[in-house]
Amino acid sequence: MPPVSLTDEQQRYLDFLRVQRRLAERTLILYTDALRRLTAFAAAEDLDLMRLSTHQARRFLAKLHGERLGPRSLALILSAWRGWYRWLGQDGKVDANPITDLRAPKQGKPLPKALGVDDAVRLADHHQDQDPVAEALAACIVELLYGSGLRVSELVGLDLRHHPQSAGWIVPDAAEAQVLGKGSKRRAVPLGAPALAAIRQWLAQRPLWAAEGEPALLVGPRGARLTADQARKRLKQRALAAGMPTHVHPHMLRHSFASHLLQSSGDLRGVQELLGHANISTTQIYTRLDFQHLAKVYDAAHPRAKKK
Structure with missing residues (x-):
């Protein structure tokens, strides 16, 4: 597109965004x-921007x-x-906003990122040469996130x-944890042998x-309940020490839990219950991950997968 000068009104608007709204320079x-x-679109059709109609704006959108x-x-434009x-x-200065009813097409929902089985197990089995309290905490975080999909x-x-004030609690004798998920929906999740050991x-x-009287299962060095940010930081440190090929965050381990369970069992309803999804359509995204996994296996192993 050839260089086009901004109108005075457009320049004043950008100044307003810079000074009053403090928008980032990139934005x-x-x-x-x-x-x-x-x-440029308006100039090409000799249209007055101050009297632009929705029909004309929709035509500009079609050009985009x-x-x-x-x-x-x-969407940004x-x-x-x-x-x-x-x-x-x-x-x-204008009677109506011609852009009000214009919408960009919806973006395709990206697939969640999950670790491969070998990487997930390597992360869980990794032992850092550090304070034994910190090591035990990091191991517990990984086992509960990956082993139970929390x-x-x-x-x-x-x-x-x-x-009475508990959001969730562990029941070691029953090998389960009671958790409070989204929408205040309570569910029981199983604790596997590695999680119980951790x-x-x-x-x-x-x-x-x-600290004395602290009810939380997981606590930080100051004695209080571990925060979500502290859990993320400890997981990140463990993943770096274990040589993970990608940035690992708590939700990635939840995705890994769901993807690996579905690959092994094929039980979509069971995975839905374990994740605490209200709608199975939320869980179905893991079937796409499962298909990706199968496609990679096919590409790597089947004699008809590779072009000669």
């Missing part, structure tokens, strides 16, 4: 480009589609246009035992850190 650059596109811009780029016309309307909020909400090892070290 301002993108908004400037979006407004230049709008000006023709440039093969992605949904995210289209429309946001810039919509914001400018809204700003003009507040000053009474959300990080559910993990740090676990108490040693049930009491909990026992952590409980042996916990008194060295825990």
Whole structure:
């Protein structure tokens, strides 16, 4: 697109965003480009931007589609246009916002990222040469996230035992944890043998850190309940020490739990219950991950997979 000068009103709007709204410099650059596109489209058809109709704006959007811009780029451009016309309307300079009803196409929902089985097991089995209390805590975090598919909020909400204010608690004798998930929905999740062993090892070290009377299962060095950010940090440190090929965060271990369980069992309803998903459509994304896994196996092993 040839260089196009911004109108005075567009420049004033960008100044408003820079000074009053304190938009980031990168965002301002993108908004400037979006407004230049709008000006160029209008100039090409000899249209007055201050009297632009929705029909004409929709035609501009069709031209953007023709440039093969992605949904995210289209959404940003429309946001810039919509914001400018809204700003003009507040000053009474336009009668209506022609961009109000225009929407970019929905973005495809990205697949969640999961570790491979070997990497997940290597992370769980990794032992760091560090303070034994910190090591026991990190191991417990990994085993509960990967072994039981907990959300990080559910993990740090676990108490040693049930009491009236408990969001969640462990029941070692029943090899399960009671957790409170999204929508205040309670569910029981199984604790496998490695998770129970990690909990026992952590409980042996916990008194060295825990403040007196602290009900939380997981605590930090200051004795109080471990926060979600602290759990993320400890997981990140363990993953780096274990040489993981990607950045590992708590939700990745939840994704890994679900993906590996579905690969082994094929029981979508069971995975839904264990994850605490209210709608099975949320769980179905893991069938796509499962298919990706099968496709990789096929590509690597089947004699007809590779072109000769």
